[in-house]
């Protein structure tokens with residue numbers, strides 16, 4: 001019978017087995033390095049039942065120019081910080097092809113993944129497990145591949161062949177959708193034009209991430225992802241049909257499921273847009289639970305500023321005399337701070353608070 005590898009971090013990280021390699025050993029129990037403290041676990045009493053009044057809004061984007069549609073986006077971003085979009089204009093078959101390519105990538109032999117890990121420049125492709133294995137006290141039950149949306153030449157040189165075409169095709173379509181959505185979100189903050197400089201600040205650096213959560217023998221003890229808010233301006237997430245994403249409720253103590261909706265994209269406001277909107281839009285905490293029987297995948301696009309962008313409340317948000325709640329920060333400093341610790345709820349944004 002298999003046993004837990006003696007040097008777990010070496011097995012997971014250096015040998016590039018990831019938590020998928022651990023799950024493939026079919027151990028009956030989870031190694032203690034994955035045990036969440038009891039008070040941090042998501043038990044049923046903290047989950048709001050699915051049929052309750054409270055659920056994340058679902059918005060049809062077909063007529064995105066229509067003021068009513070724009071109002072519903074504004075209201076979702078203000079009151080929820082999370083919503084789902086259907087009819088976003090990205091062909092459904094591209095979403096399905098992308099999901100298939102994610103499975104293909106993670107099912108590659110470990111030696112191939114190890115070579116991806118060792119031979120890719122980290123500013124273009126990163127393969128990893130958990131969140132910050134060297135900085136966090138408890139590991140997360142997740143592997144990931146991050147593909148930076150760089151120049152076409154760089155993409156062709158470094159994105160892994162098994163998923164390159166699908167990922168690139170998806171990103172080309174997603175980029176057009178993201179520009180429209182940001183236009184709406186900014187228009188509602190009295191910013192009528194998305195000039196080149198603002199575009200760089202809002203969406204100058206995008207990362208497509210593949211998250212892989214293998215089936216877990218003891219899901220109640222672990223976290224797929226611990227509570228955190230994203231540092232992006234927005235995140236555009238495609239999830240498969242398994243489910244497992246939860247959003248913190250306004251009351252602060254309970255969690256609301258984001259149910260998989262076929263063909264939908266889950267949008268959440270990130271810290272950058274909370275800061276730029278001077279707190280009008282909310283970057284809400286979310287987390288992922290592991291599944292006992294099934295592997296789950298999700299594919300977020302982190303729509304980030306370029307590293308040298310300076311982030312702060314938009315002048316338009318201070319015109320009527322409102323006090324700024326946040327100072328100006330360089331995005332690369334904010335990014336470094338986020339990764340210098342484990343996932344830690346809404347703590348990162350303290351870095352920018354006045």
Ligand SMILES: O=C(O)CCC(=O)C(=O)O
Nearest residue numbers: 211225239245288298300
């Ligand atoms: O897998 C998910 O549904 C969400 C993942 C997530 O929150 C993240 O990668 O930041």
Ligand SMILES: [Fe+2]
Nearest residue numbers: 228229230286
């Ligand atoms: Fe997230």
